[in-house]
Amino acid sequence: MPTLYLIPTLLADDTAEQTLPPYIRSVIEKTDAYFVENVRSARRFITGLKTSRVIDETTFFELTKDTPPADTRRQIQEMMERKRNVGVLSEAGCPGVADPGSVVVSMAHTLGWRVEPLVGPSSILLALMASGMNGQSFVFHGYLPIERQDRARALRYLEKEAQDRQQTQIFMETPYRNDALFADVLANCQGNTRICVACNLTGPDAFVRTLTVKEWKTQVPDLRKKPTVFLLL
Known part of the structure; x- marks a missing residue:
């Protein structure tokens, strides 16, 4: 039975030695195909790990929020018939969390695959660890609405949930919109x-502060074009 490996990637450039355990390289070497959001960045990540895997002999399937599920199912069934191990790579951090890779994982379970999550950096958990907020009860909301009125309502709702439940509320934004989101907060x-x-x-320029x-x-910090996680309590 083939294995679906959930392979974490880097949150920041040139940090593999500090943030990825050595066994990630051995998994890369025995994994023949990957579901990825962006083929170019996935190839760059694998090449940068300097394994024995020949990148031009590796298969990549693009998986975004717009990929038809029927295409993904056909691709994973093909890999199963060929008994090939498959990996899922996120653009940053852990696949399947705030990431379309969860679609592949769900299909793999349905088809009876072995699913193995691997250890690596998660911006959501790292932020929660460093926040000093409630790590026993928390909710990750992903992206809040873009429209300002809708976002304002969402923020007031999250604030009420935090107050009523003493529950940490976690959310994020596309980096170039961070400053606008923080202004609305x-x-x-x-x-x-x-x-x-x-x-x-x-x-190297990581910044975590709770106020x-x-x-x-x-x-007010300058958050333009910087991957950021926000937590509220």
Whole structure:
């Protein structure tokens, strides 16, 4: 029976030695095909690990939120018939978490594959660990609405959930929209609500800070084009 490996990737460039366990390389060497969001970056990641795998003999299937499920099912069934191990690579961090790779994992379970998640960096868990917020009860919401009115309503809802349940609320945004999102957080949340900003995690310029909304208003960070996780409690 073939194995579906869920292979973490880097959160920051040139950090493989610090953030990926050595056995990731051995898994790469015995994995013949990959489901990936972006073929170019996946090839670059695998090549950068300097394994014995010949990149031009490796199969890549593109998997995005727009990929028809029928195509993915056909591809994974083909790999099963050929008894080939398959990997899932996220663009950053752990596949299947805030990532379309969960579709492949669900299909693999249905088809009876062995599924093996591998250890690696998760920006969501690293941010929660460093936030000082409730790590016993938390919710990850992914991306909030883009429209400002809808986002304001969403933020007020998250704040109420945090207050009523003492539950950490976690969310994120496309890096180039971070500053707009953070401005809306400061405009719509109460002054004593705590906000953690976890930016460029595992990178040399990583930044993690938890302050109240009132305190953040006097020291707004520049988050443009920097991968960031936000936490609220």
